[in-house]
Every structure is written in structure tokens, then in C-alpha cells.
Amino acid sequence: MLELKNLTKKFDKRIILDGVNFSIDDGKILCIVGQSGAGKTTLLRCISGLERADAGEILVDGKKFDPVNTKNQDSVIGIVFQEFQLFPHLSALENIMLAPELVLKETKVQAKEQAQDLLEKLSLKDKADLYPYQLSGGQKQRLAIARALAMKPKILCYDEPTSALDPALRDAVKKIIVALKKDGITQIVVTHDMEFAKQIADKILKVEVLKK
């Protein structure tokens, strides 16, 4: 279970997140919705340790968790960025294998086996040796999901997973997210698409643009 208590984030003097509270049970899907500029991305960045929150705390399974300093901890958060941020110089397979090898110290054989399973699961089996520039938007996104899953995170977060895709692919993402839920993965989905959120969410958190 992930809990946020009173999480506050300012940029300079401007308050972006003012005491955000939520909790999400294992294996559930939380959607964070709100207009552009409301602070959804900022919230994800605080949870994943890319920004340091100014106040409040994050608890994982009831224990205090500092996402900025994750040395010697298990993988807690995985992220699928809005622009995916795949590594352009690595093939699809290598994109997935890199972190498990370097960080989890898996052997090449282990890492490769797992990466191939993930590629298969995300219908990218025949794309293993292609480079990101050779993939379509939807394929890039699935590769980004596979790369994050390879680190076996407790919680997988997505930033606007539908924004870079044409409508036909929206359903494809939905299917993936729902399938991962069946596997017991806890997911946080940031979106400005209320319709999409309603279709997949167990719980919806709205963030509002704060005046001043």
C-alpha cells in the first residue's frame, strides 16, 4: 500500500501541490486527473524522487519512504514517462536488460530471458533487435512499460499514457493496464482524460490548478 500524507510542493514561492493525501491498495489502479498545469506530473515526480517534496510524507506498506534516496532499497516505483525516454542507442532488448543487469546484478542470461518474456507479453517479440527510432509511438510506449516492469517495481506510474497516441491505440493501452492489474501490479495513471480514467480506475484523485 502506498500512502501520501499532506504532500506539498512549491516551485520558488509558488505552491503547486498543497497537502495532497491519498492511499492506494496493492493491485489497484489510481487515476490522477486534472487540467493541464494542475501539477499531475509534479506529483508523479515527487513520488518517484525526481523532485523533493517540501512537506508531507510518503509511506509504503506503512513505512516511511524517501523516494529521493533509494539506495539499498527494493524497486518501489517505476515510471513510464510521457515522452517515454527510451535509450536511443540501445535496442529494444538492451533497453530492458540494462537496469536489471547493472542495478539488480542479474546475469546476462537471466536479464535476457526476462526481457524476452516481457517483450512477448507486450507484443514486441519481433522487435527485440530494433532501435527506438524504428518503433511506432505505441510500440515505444509498450517498450517503456516493459523496461519499467523489468525492475519489478511495487508500483508502476504512467504520465499521460494516452496523450501521444491516436484514439485507436487508447484501447490498446487500456488493455495493457487492465492486464497488468490482473498480474497484481499496483498502478498510478496520470491523465487529463476523465473518460479514460473512469474506464480503468478503482479510485480517482482530482488535482486542481491552485490560484497563486
Next chain:
Amino acid sequence: MNYILEILPSLLNGAKLTLEIFFWTLIGSLPLGLLVGLGLTSSFMPLRALLRFYVWLMRGTPLLLQLIFVFYGLPLIANGVFTLERYDAALFAFILNYTAYFAEIFRGGLQSIDQGQYESAKVLRLSYWQTIRKIITPQVIKIVLPSIGNEVINLVKDSSLVYVIGLGDLLRAGNIATSRDVTLTPLILVGIIYLILTAFCTYILQKLERHYSYWR
């Protein structure tokens, strides 16, 4: 023809020194340039300021002056405690100078990498140095290769400056033969050897660029 064969050994001997300086300067200044380049993009202000000063100094004064300074000047300042052999002095000055040029090129390359690459590496829990080694450096090399190539070609020619501190490089060998025998042939040969060296560098650089073209 006989004359050419006669002077060729001394020219090739000079070319050997030219190549040595070229080679060791690259071995030293490319990695150092990357490190200084990283320092130039660091968020630690004093480090950045210091490195900027160094780059400014090295790029703002002639390499010839730096060479003379290292060989003749340093011993004067250090009162004889610190002297360098001619060859070491030349290498020292060249590495110092070229590191600065390479650092500027690497800085540009580093700054053109999307911040998101660092962030996705961080979320995957790669350490800083793992990120630099596995993610950033390969991408930077691809970007900077053409500019590095220019400097590499320059270095072949710049190496001829070592004559001022009395080292017998290719150009000096040709010069000696020309003034002794009162003929232009040695200098023409010297020119041809430089052309061969730079053509070879260009070829290697093209190969490298092609190697790095497997991704976009």
C-alpha cells in the same frame, strides 16, 4: 629519386615523433576532456568557475606560447626544482591545451542530451557513473564526433609546433634537409606525409561516424 630515398629515413624518424605526440595527446586529452566537460556542466559553481577559467586560459592564448611557457617558463618559476624533458613538456602542454578544446566540445554535447535521459536512468536506479558511462557518453560521442574530428586533424598539424622547444619532428626534419641541401624536395615530401596522415585520420573518423549511425 635517390635523394628522396636518402632523406626519407630522417623524415620518417621525424614523422614517428609527430605520431607519438599525436597519439599520446589524444589518449590523454579525450578522456580528460570528457571529465572537464562534465565539470563544466556541473551544478557546483566553484568547480564550474575554475574549469571555465582554465578553458579560457587555454583557448585564449596561443599553443605556441603555452609550449614555450611549459618548457622554459616553468623551470624559471620553480627555480630549477621542476623541470620537464623536452618530450614530456611538449606532451604536457598539448594535453593541457587539447583537453580544454575537447572539454568545450563535450560540454556542448552533454548539454544537448535531454534531461529526461538522466531522469529515466535515475528512476531505473542507475548510479550517476553508470548513467554517464552507459547512457550519456555513447550519445554524446555520436553528437560530438564531427567536431572532435576537426580538432584531431588540427592536432596532426599543430604537433609541428614542438620544433620551438627543439624536438625533432617531421617538419623540423624536412626543414633541416632543405636548408642543408638547398632544395625544396624535402618540404614537398613533408607536405605529402602530412597529407597521408590527415587522410588516414579522416578515413578512421568516417568509419567511426558510420559505426555510430546505427541509431538515430
